[in-house]
Amino acid sequence: MEEWTQQVPGEVIIDGNDVSKFNRKRLIKYRREDIGFVFQFYNLVQNLTAKENVELATQICNDHLDPVEVLKKVGLENRMDNFPSQLSGGEQQRVAIARAIAKNPKLLLCDEPTGALDYVTGKQILKLLQDTCRKEKMTVIIITHNGAIAPMADKIIRFKNGTASSIEENENPVSVEDIEW
C-alpha cells in the first residue's frame, strides 16, 4: 500500500499495469474500481449501519454488487440495519469484507484480517475470504504475521525486514477448517 500512496524506487505491476507510475487521480480510480480492502480494525464508519457501510463503498463504483446480497453472503442478513457498535468483532470484520467485495474488485487486500479477532471468529473470517476467492474468482491477498495461516494460500510471499525473502507456490492449499494456531 505504501507504494500506492507515496513513490519509492521500484515497480508495482498489477494486471500488467505499473501502478507506481500512476498519477494521484489514476491511483484513486484504480483503488476505487479494482481494489477491495479489509483492515485489521475493520475501519467501519461508526455512524453508518452495516448495510450503509457496504453502500459507502458501492455508491462510488459502477460495477458493484448488491449490498444486501453481499451481506447475506457473509451471513449478516439479520444484522444489516445494526450500527457497528452493535456488532461483535467478527461481525464487524464480516461487514468490512462485505464492504470490500461488494465493489466487485479484482484484488482483495486484507491487512491482518484476524488480528483483532479471537480464534473461532478469525477462522470464520478466513473461511469467508477463502470462499470468496474460490467462488467469486477474486484475487485475495492476506497480509499477516500469523504464519499458521500460510498453508491456506495459493502463493506465499515471506517478507523479512521489508524485502521478500521467499516466494513459493502452494500446490495444495489446505482448507481453513484444517488450520490450527
Place this chain on the structure above:
Amino acid sequence: MNRIILKNSVKEIKKSYRRFLSLLLISMLGVGFFAGVKATTPDMQKTIDAYFDKEKLFDVKVVSTLGLTNEDVEKVKEIDGISDVYGIYSKDVFVNVDDVDIVVKVIELTSNINNVKLIEGRLPKEKNECVVEHQMIARENIKIGDNITIKEELEENEESSFYERDLVVVGTVDSPLFISNDKGTSTLGSGKLSYYLYTPKSNINSDIYTEIYAAAQGAKEMDTTSKEYSAYIDDIIDRVDKIKEERQDARYNSLVGEATEKLDDAEKELNDKKAEGEKEIADAEKKIKNGEKELVDGQKDLADAKEEANTEINNATSQLTVATQTFESSLATFNFNKEQAEIGFREAESKKTELQNNYNQVIAGLNEVNSQYDQVVAELANPLLPTDQKIVLEETKAVLEAKRQELNGTASQIQAGIAQIDMSVVAGRQELANGENAIAQAQAEISNGWNELNSKKAEAEAEFAKAEKEIADAKKKLAEGKQELEDAKKEFTEKVTDAENKLLDARQKLTDIEEAKWYIQDRSSNSGYDSYVSDAQNIEKLGDVFPVLFFVIAILISLTSMTRMIEEQRIELGTMKALGYSNASICLKYVIYALVATVIGSIFGMLVGFNLIPSIIISMYQMMYPSITEAVVEFNVKYAVLGLGIMAVCTIGATLYSCIKELVSMPAMLMRPKPPKSGKRVFLEKVPFIWNRLGFTEKVTIRNMFRYKKRFLMTIIGIMGCTALILTGFSIKDSISNLMNLQYDNVYNYDGMLILNSSLRENEIDDLITKIEEKSEITKVAKTYIVANEATSEKNDYKVDVQVIVTQNKEEFSDFIKLNDYKTLEEQTLNDSEVFITEKAAKLLNISAGDSVELTDKDGNIFEAKVGKVVENYVYHYVYMTSNLYEKIYGEKYSTNILYIKTNNLSETEENILNEALLKDSKIASLTSTRYLKNLLSETLQALNKVVYVLIVSAGLLAFVVLYNLANVNISERIRELATIKVLGFYDKEVYDYVTKEIILLTFIGIILGLFAGYGLSGFILKTCETEPLIFKVVSLPISYVISSGITIIFTAIVNFMTFFVLKKVDMIESLKSVE
C-alpha cells in the same frame, strides 16, 4: 521528570502546531478583544484626565448672576483645599462671517488655568489680537491674519466690554473648556454657542469677572472620572457653598450701594442742573422783558423823532413856500418891470435909431460940409485961386466952418443923446441883469431850500424806515427769543421730568435687582465633558456585551480543542499511568500545552488589543471631541489579569477536567481504544419520504451531526455568535443611519429654519415673509417661536432639556414638522389646550398622554402643561404647542423668532444659492438648513459607525478562527474514517464533500440562528448605547443580513478551501493504525 514532561509538551506543540496555533489565535482574539474593548473606557478616562491635567482645567467653577469681584477671588482662595483661583471675564458676542452672525464666546486669555493648546499661528499679545477655536478656521471662511469684528448686544449707555472690537486672528487653539463640538447654549442668536475665541486681558474692559476658576489641591493626582475625585471636589464645593451667602450679599450690597450712590449723585447733579436751567430761563425771560421795554421806548422815540422831524419839515416847507411865493411875486414884478424895461429899451432903441438916423444925417451933412470944406480948403490951397474967390471961398469956408461947427455940435448932441440912451439902456440892462441875477439867486436859493428840505425829508424818512426796520427786527427777534425761550422751557421741563423719571426708574430698578446667585460647578459644567464620560461609559457597556461574547466563544473553542486533544491521546495517558506517573504529572503536559498556548496568545492579544482598540476608538471619538488629540493608551493590568486569568482558568480547567475524566479509568482501559460512540438513528430516518431521498453523504452528515452533539453545538454556537456579532455591527450602523432617515423623513418636513433678529416687529416679519414667499424656490413659510426649556415631571426626578416649539398655524404645521403618534404613527393635529411631547422625553419623564409636564424657562419660572399626545421623534426632545396655548401657559405674548421654510426639491447648490440670498436680508440672523443638520448629524454618528467596523472586522476574524478550529477538530477527530474512505477510493473532492457538507450545513444553521440572535443582540446593544437625546429603532436592512451571512460564508469557504488541502494530505496509513 519535569524536564521530560516539558520536552514532551514542546514536542506535542511541534507535532500539533495547527491545534496549538488555533488555540493560541483564539486566546489572542478573545483576550485581545476583551482586554482592548474593556480597557477603552479607562483609557478614554485617562486620556481626558491627562488632557485636563496638562491644560490645567479648573476643578471648581463659580459663576454669579451679578458677576464676581476680586474680593470674591480672594475669599475663594482662602477656602481649604483650593490652591489657585483665577477670575476670568467672558462674553457671548456675534461675529459676522460671510454675512452670517455667528454666536461666539470671547474669553479672556489666561495662563495657569484652562490653558489653551496652540494649534496654528501664535498667541495674541496686543489687545487687538485674538486666537480662535481651531474648528472655526476649518469650518468658516476665516484664516489666520483675517480681521473679525465682534458685535455686542449693548443696552443703552452700556459700555463695550472690549477696548478693541476689530480683532486680528493670529492663531488657532483648542480649549479644554470646550471638548465637544457642541459648545452648549448662549443667550444670543439661535441660542447655540458656535465657537469661542480668546483675546488678551488687556482688551477686556470690565472690572468684574464672569467666572471664577479654581484648582483644587492635589486634584491633579486623581483621575477626573473617578469617584474619589468627585467626592473630593464635592467636599470643596460644599466649603465654597459656605461662603456663598456672604459673598452674594456682599456683591449685592456693593452693587446696590454703588448704584444708590451713583443715583444720589445723579439726582444732585440733576437738581443742580435744574436750578441752573431755571436761572438761565429766568435770565432769558428778564432779557426778553428788557428787550420788550427797549422796543417800546425805541418805538416811542421813533414816533417823537418822526413828529419832530415832521414839524420841522412842515415849518421848513411852509417857510419855503412863503419864500417861493414871495419869490414868485417878485419874479412877476421883475418880469413886468423887465417887460416895461424892454419896452423902454425898445423905445430907447428906436429913439437911438432915430438919433442915429439924425446923427447919420448930421454926419452925412457934416460929411458934405466936410467935403465942401475940403473942396474949399483944397480950392483955397490953390494958390492961383483968385482972392475974391478966396474971400468968397473964405467966407464960404467960414460959413462952412460954422456949419461944420454947428453940425459937429449937433452930432455931439446927438451922440451924447445916443450915449445917454445907451447909458440908460446899459444901466437899465444892468439893472435888469442884476434883477435877473437876484431872481436866479433867489430861485436857486429856493430850489436849494427845497432840495435840502427834500433830501432832509428823505434822509429822515430813510432813517425812520431804518429805525422802523430795526424795531421790526428787534420785534421779530424778540418774538423768536420768546419762542425759543418757550421751547427751551418746554424742553427743559421735559428733560427734567425725563431725568427725574429715569432716576425714579433707576431707583425702582435698583430695588428690582435680584439678590446675587452663585452657581458652584464642577467639571461637569464643561460642555462635552459629561457626554464624553457617558460615551466612555457607553463603550464600557459595549465592552460588557461584545467582548464577553467573544470570550465565551473563545473559551468554548479552546475547551473543545483541549478536550479533544486529551481524548485523542488516551493511550499515551494510559501508558504514562501504567509507567507509574502520577495523575498530576500526566496532566502537567496538557496543562503546559494549554497554558503556553493561552499565555502566548493572550499576551499577543493584550499587546494588540490594549494598543489598537482603544486608540482606534479614541481616534474615532476625536470627530466629536476634536480637542482631545493625545490618546493615553495603557497596559491595563486589571483587564490583562482578568482576561488572561479567565482564559487560562477555563482552558486549564477544561484540560484538567478532561485529563481527570480519562485518568479515572485504569491504564489497561486507557490503552484500549475508546469505545467508539455508537451510531444512532436520527428522527429524520423515521420520515422515509425525506430520508430515502437523501444522498449517501447527506445521510452521513446528518447522522454525524447528531452523533457529535458537542461539536455540533460548538460549531453552531460559534458560527451563530460570529454571525450575530457581524449582524449586530451592521444593525448598529443601519439603525444609526436609519435614525437620521426617520428623523429627517418622517419627522422634519421643513427644509430650512430662519432665525430672525430679535428686534423685529410683527409687521416687519410679515414684510419679510411676503418677500420670502415671492421667491420661486420657496413654497411655504411658517412663523414659529422656539425656546429652550427644561422639562420635568412629578413621576421622577429626571430633567430633560427640551425645545419648546410654538406654532401659530396648527393646521399647516405638519407641512413643516409631522406630529405622528409614536405608537400608531397616525398624524395628529395640535389643539389649544394640550401640548405634544416627543417620545424619548416622555419616556425619560415617565409620562404619557393625559399626564402633565412641567416646563422651566431660563429664568427659572415653572409652567405646567397637559400632555395631549406623545409623538414620534428620534433625535433631541421637543414640546409642541399652539401660540394660543403658549400665551395661556406662559402668560406672555407670542412672538415669532423662527421661520420654517419649505423649498422646491432643490439641489445642494441651488439650496446654497438660496440660503446665501436669504441671509443677505439683515432681518435674518442665521439660517439652518435641514440638509446641513442632517450632514452634521451623520458626521457625528460616523464615529460610532467606525466603532462598528472594528466590531465587524473583529467578529469576522473570530468567525474565521472558530471555523478554522472546528475544521481542524473535525478532521483530526475523524482522521481514521477519512483515511478509510480514501482507501475505499473516494476522490479528493468526494472526501472534501464528505467532511465539509457537514460544516456547510452547520454553517447555515449557525447563520440562520445567528441572524436571529444578531437581531436580538442589536436591540440589546442599541438600548445600551442609546444616549439621552436619541431613540434607536433597531433596523437591520436586508442587505445587512445578506452581508453578515456573506461574510460568514466567505470565511467558511476560506476555511473549507484550506481544509481541502489538509484533507488531501491525510495519509491513508492512518487507516491502518490501531484505534488510539
